[in-house]
Amino acid sequence: MNQQTSRRAVVRTPHGPESIEILDVPVPEPGQGQVRVKVAAAAINPVDLDVTGGGLHRLGLVTQPEHTGLGSDFSGVVEAAGDDVELTVGTRVAGFVGGFDRDHGAHADHVVVDAADVAVLPDGMCPNVAASLPLPLTTAAQLLEVLGAVPAEGRRLLVTGAAGGVGAAVAVLAAERGWEVTGLARPGDEAFVHGLGVGFTAAPRAGWDVVADAAAMQDEAVSLVRAGGKFVGVKPGLEPAAERGIAVDVVVSRPDGRLLARLLDRVVDGAVPVRIHATLPLAEVVSAYQLLAKGGVRGRVLVLP
Ligand SMILES: NC(=O)c1ccc[n+]([C@@H]2O[C@H](COP(=O)([O-])OP(=O)(O)OC[C@H]3O[C@@H](n4cnc5c(N)ncnc54)[C@H](OP(=O)(O)O)[C@@H]3O)[C@@H](O)[C@H]2O)c1
Incomplete structure (x- = not known):
């Protein structure tokens, strides 16, 4: 060069x-x-x-x-x-x-x-x-915006892919906002997910109020949401079909320097691994x-x- x-x-x-x-x-x-x-x-x-x-x-x-x-x-x-x-x-x-x-x-x-x-x-x-x-943290924060306000009832949030870049950050940020978070990850990821300060499962039952699908499990993740609950995916243009009155939404990440600066500070604080x-x-x-x-x-x- x-x-x-x-x-x-x-x-x-x-x-x-x-x-x-x-x-x-x-x-x-x-x-x-x-x-x-x-x-x-x-x-x-x-x-x-x-x-x-x-x-x-x-x-x-x-x-x-x-x-x-x-x-x-x-x-x-x-x-x-x-x-x-x-x-x-x-x-x-x-x-x-x-x-x-x-x-x-x-x-x-x-x-x-x-x-x-x-x-x-x-x-x-x-x-x-x-x-x-930058990409995983920003996506996580913007996914939280898609999730919206934490309801007084129905705060049980399953975050799939909680051992990954997006999922781990979603789990931490959502728990801070008041969601009752459980992370879905592989059995070997249990200690890491607990270290995020959230619950862990490798084999979830259905019935979650909301699923944030950072593992991109798509239809399989929708099937874990209770009737009338909410699903937020990570694959724009490939959203799974809605069923049983479930609201299906998706995050589309957008660069945002100010947001990223705040998120990098949270990493310095040790909040995000x-x-x-x-x-x-x-x-x-x-x-x-x-x-x-x-x-x-x-x-x-x-x-x-
Ligand atoms: N919409 C957007 O703007 C946007 C932006 C960024 C990322 N994304 C998407 O978000 C997803 C996550 O990105 P990332 O950077 O977090 O990826 P990542 O770091 O690879 O994390 C994904 C995690 O999900 C786990 N996983 C996958 N299938 C699973 C299953 N059935 N059960 C339990 N865990 C499972 C993976 O474990 P294994 O490695 O063991 O499979 C991995 O730990 C990707 O699909 C990416 O394309 C979307």
Whole structure:
């Protein structure tokens, strides 16, 4: 790589991790209100596996004509700023690139995003920790908004995937709001889920007032909701069918720098756990995806440019 180019991980014809290519592209320039971040670390999320697997292309949810960029959340340093940006060059930030139908992403040397979409890192937070948080934490907080006010009656909330990035944060934030939370996870995750300060189950019975489906169990999770209860999913465009008077809703995460800044402070406070499984260089991005694709991973897999 020379100074005029930037590496970017993409897929053209997606058929699993082996289809990932690294392109050399011109270093992207920030427009008005934007910053260019030199990426320090970027996490791989389940959606990246979905994109590389081609499933979202087949559903018509990814329509890029040439290639699709990979990677959502990142940490790094502001390297250049467009007009009307208060953030200064050299500021350490984190954020995520919204959506997934795009030709660029955070698995790259550089990313250009709206300045309003990033949060300044709390003092002392290391880049790897910061890169593992923006998408799951923001999604969790925005899922809480979809859940709405805690009812006086009917506070029993089941959070599926409570050992995962989104689910663990949903469990913590929901319990703080007054929901009576039980986390659904694998039997080996019991101690971790109890450590979140919530109940645990690996084999839930039906009858929950609300299910927050961070494991994307879809119809199976809807079947656990009581008649007239509520289901909130995590797969926009793929919402399961409503049944028995159950309200079916979905969270669509949106970058929000102010919200993320508050959430990063909660991590510093120790309220929300951080787990990193492995870090690999961007040049080994295929191996990093293969590692996550094997399943059973606890914590984020990060790629480092
Ligand atoms: N709507 C949005 O904007 C948005 C944003 C971010 C994420 N998401 C979606 O949210 C989901 C969770 O993301 P994440 O980052 O939290 O993933 P993650 O860290 O991989 O967590 C998912 C967890 O669910 C567990 N799980 C799956 N099936 C289970 C089952 N039947 N019983 C118990 N546990 C089960 C997994 O365990 P195993 O590894 O053992 O299977 C894993 O611990 C993904 O589908 C992702 O695409 C949506």
